[in-house]
Amino acid sequence: MKDRKQRVRYKTKNVSNRNRLTVFRSNNHIYAQLIDDKKGTTLASSSSTEKSIKDKKLPRKELAQLIGKSIAKKIISKGIDKVAFDRGKYKYHGLIKILADSARSEGLNF
Numbered sequence: 001m002k003d004r005k006q007r008v009r010y011k012t013k014n015v016s017n018r019n020r021l022t023v024f025r026s027n028n029h030i031y032a033q034l035i036d037d038k039k040g041t042t043l044a045s046s047s048s049t050e051k052s053i054k055d056k057k058l059p060r061k062e063l064a065q066l067i068g069k070s071i072a073k074k075i076i077s078k079g080i081d082k083v084a085f086d087r088g089k090y091k092y093h094g095l096i097k098i099l100a101d102s103a104r105s106e107g108l109n110f
Contacts, residue, residue, distance in 0.1 A: 005089040012084040013037050021071070021103070022025055022086040025095055030064055032071040032099060034083060044074040063069065064095040068102030085110040 012020050024031040033045035048054065048063050058066065075083065090096045104110070 001073055002089075008087060008089075013087040016084040018082050018084040018110075019043065019080060020068060021075070021083040021084045021108075023088060023096055023099060025090060030060070030067055030095060030099065032067055032103075034071070034075050034080070043078060043080070044071060045084065046071040060095060064098040067104040068099040069106050072103040072106035072108040081107065082109045 020037060021037045022033055022035055029048040031045070031047040031049075034043040036043055046053075046067050048067060053066060053070070053072070056066075076082075085094050085097065085100055087100075092100070100110075
């Protein structure tokens, strides 16, 4: 798993000069954040632990879709529409794919 993570991170950080939309998935929660690697800061974040999202008590697939839309709205409101998608050590399917597709449907390009 470490090799996949290193390969994906290298391509998103060193090849692309866009800000990085990174995703972390635990057994219980899903997190997404936009990182500016040049400054080393987080520009926007969204997760299933936020009070507004947590209170809805949705299934995991719907949570991933809601988080994707939420992070896309936050990023676009900052004037950024092109990002590099960093899926980390996860394969591009399931919750990760649902989150990415919902972010794209809101107008985010990656």
